[in-house]
Amino acid sequence: MRYIIIGAGAVGGAIGGRLAEAGREVVLVARGAHAAALREGGLRLMSPGGVAKPTVPVAEGPQDLELRPDDVLILAVKTQDTVAALETWAPYASHLPLLCAQNGVKNEELALRRFARVYGVCVWLPAQHLEPGRVTTFAAPLTGMLHLGTYPEGPPDRTIREIAADLEDSGFLAPVVPDVLRWKYAKLVTNLANALEAVCGQAGPHNPQLGELYGQVFAEGATVLGAAGIPFASEAEQAELRGDRLKLRRVPGVRQVGGSSSQSLLRGKGSIETDYLNGEIVLLGRLHRVPTPLNAALQRAANTFAREGREPGTMSPAELKDLAASL
Known part of the structure; x- marks a missing residue:
């Protein structure tokens, strides 16, 4: 699987950085000064355990990528930016699985209008993003807790189990649940x-x-x-x-x-x-x-x-x- 992190801020940068650090293939999607800093100096991921500098390619949108059948989209923008992100990515990627790693309870429903395979993620991940190119996480020994599940509910499928295994290997507690909402x-x-x-x-x-x-x-x-x-x-x-x-x-x-x-x-x-x-x-x-x-x-x-x-x-x-x- 290749993970495309749409919104490489505090949550997205932490998830993408940890996945990359664990050897998973990751693309960070960012814009403006943050994208420029990531391209120039890479992601600087700070935590109680030290500083990691995983090498991660950066894109500003789907036009920068050649999408693959094994891609997984992780949406990590704020909810007020969700519709714009979905409108940008759906014409290219609506056939791909999409995980909503976001606060609130409305993102998955918005996504399901445009994407056929939507998964919810309950994010407990204390992190901070104030400077371009830099993300800080504050939990240890694990980076965060990410409940995963099919939206709106139901038994987990193979895709979400494989994603959960990758997250567990990357320093997250990632239980798969039938009632993610x-x-x-x-x-x-x-x-x-x-x-x-x-x-x-x-x-x-x-x-x-x-x-x-x-x-x-x-x-x-x-x-x-x-x-x-x-x-x-x-x-x-x-x-x-x-x-x-x-x-x-x-x-x-x-x-x-x-x-x-x-x-x-x-x-x-x-x-x-x-x-x-x-x-x-x-x-x-x-x-x-x-x-x-x-x-x-x-x-x-x-x-x-x-x-x-x-x-x-x-x-x-x-x-x-x-x-x-x-x-």
Whole structure:
């Protein structure tokens, strides 16, 4: 198999870099300064275990490649960029298997409109991408946990089992499950914190009010999923599977700035994936008549931060509560 990583940022760069380091054939798809840096100096993959510099070819789109029958596409862009990526690749590659290694729960459905063989990936992979050509991962001894499964559900086929074996050989925990969406909805609840961190900062003993907000945001999400009848894996179930194989560690010389939403703000992308995280809870809440004031406030605030280029963590908990009360 050859793995074509569409979106070589934090998640895509980590997955592609580890696969290449383990001897698998990989192509990284990137654009702009990141593509230029990858071509010029290669991928610099930093982790608690040191620095790896796997040699990986780079493409900017399907026109740069001669696609093969054994190619596997791994989509690792943010959800707001999914449709554009699918429109770019489907005319050339809709016959190939496509894995959605993305947060949120809508990417697979979007992909299935254009690709016949779609697989879900629940991504637990703490990583950071702020500079062109460089990706940092923070978990050890394994790099991440990637639940894999046929979308929307069903028994695993040979393709996904072979992919899982390659990922396991590359330093990932990669269980193949018949109900991948149950895991992705669990990750969705966890990812509700991304916008809160991006807008108000990280919780800590110095700010108990912010810690309470984190709990309230999670509670809204769990209540909405319960009202919608959507099952999701418990945190205890996830923690038991991770065990001691995935522990957050410091990487010398690297400051961990936060999750993917905070990183989007720091990179000045101008967009953020909150509509498909907190916004998913807001949508389900409206469909099932469950109030979601905090998630609605976070959706609005995070989009404002991205649009206006505001610095992460500069809204106070009191301001967020006032915004929630006004909606």
